[in-house]
Amino acid sequence: MSQSVITLYDIHSTIPQPWAPNIWRIRFILNYKRLPYRTVWIELSEIEATLRMIGAQPTSYRSDGRPVYTLPVIIDPLRSMSAPVVLSNPNTIADYLETAYPARPVFPEGSRALQALFVHYIQDVFVKPLLPILVPLTHQRLPERTQAHFSRGAAPTPPPTAMVGPQREQAWNAVREQFDFLAGILDKNTSDGNGAVAMGRDVSYADFALCSVLIWVEKVSPHDCWARIREWNGGRWARLYTRCREFMDVF
Template sequence: MPHSIITLYDIHSTIPQPWAPNIWRIRFILNYKRLPYHTQWIEFSDVEATLRTLGAIPTSQKSDGRPVYTLPVIVDQLRNPDAPVVLSNVNTIAEYLEATYPARPVYPDGSRALQTLFAHYVQDTFAKPLLPILVPLTHQRLPERSQAHFRHEGRGGGAAGGQGELTSAQREQAWAAVREQFHFLAGILDRNNSDGNGIVVMGRDVSYADFALCSVLIWVEKVSPHDCWARIREWDGGRWARLYGRCKEYMDVY
């Protein structure tokens, strides 16, 4: 493997393909910009130790002040193999890749603020109702050592392990909330349909906003292809399956 390459750190699981939405955002950008990279797989239980060794900056801190290390993280040796750049936080990495490798921009001219706002909406509002459904399913697909770490981290009620199995009533309620978010967003995006090209957020060409949105669809499809994805792909006239297909050429994993 050449040294002059970008390394993307991702979660090891029993699923053949990666699933983590924030990491997929970065993989989408790397693929779209045609940048040479490879994926380094690590288990949840090794994330903090690995990132500390790399010198990555913590992405947040716990209530007691302890730092929290999360993925994605990249190590960029492409520009200067002797002085690698180590970056954490999905938004920081996206901005860096766009500024450092401006060819094939993921932010169409003049749209960076709106694209960033849309990505924030996808993560904090649109995808939130999926958590009680997908987090337990994701946990089941982790290796046993990572499952144990996942449960330990969730003892304090955190998102990592605090989600248990839902009752039938809770599951129906969760699905109703998910359906509401998808239907609301479909109605907004349909306003681009005056020229018949309303599948992607900007109307015609894929952009960072689509990658943020499609990263959630990938999470659903990889973790629960025959249940959750089978439902969602049919919603809103098949819009979500078409968006998935539109972004598929940028889903390679290296």
């Protein structure tokens, strides 16, 4: 393992570019702050074993007390003379990177609380109507080895079923409601000319959280889901995607 750069753990899939939104939130920060890092790709079936091995903390616990290990996780070898810093949970990692590397802040002074609320809305409310549409499409892009792991495990998980017909259009109506609501909120920003970013002028963690969802849509379903969403609300979401594009490098 390199001793000079941050390591970011990401999910291996058949998609040429990474897609997982929670992990993209951290990759955005690393790129925006111009921090050197490398990506280590893990099969979904190997996440728990890998994270236990490197000493990462679980991100949550099941009702029976068993730990749940999820990505993103970073290892930062630069911040300690005795041992590297190993962190899980995207919000914890974001706070750490902002504190440890304050140059080029993603939380402008006085904005952290409001941005935390915005990000909470994105991950707990805004994205929910998209899940029934995107999860089956994402499952199809996982390597066969990973799909087989879920279907033959101790508690076999059937593959998620893609919605069709009226059920799918109903789901899209719920998605459109969330995008319309958020567009109405962002319309209150005018200082950047189109209100595309949450803070009104400069990109911030809130924009990275939202654009991470757009990347998930674009990578998993570029010609269907993204082709639909990018035209909504006067092309606002395509503008935000373009605004964040310079921070989309993958190392």
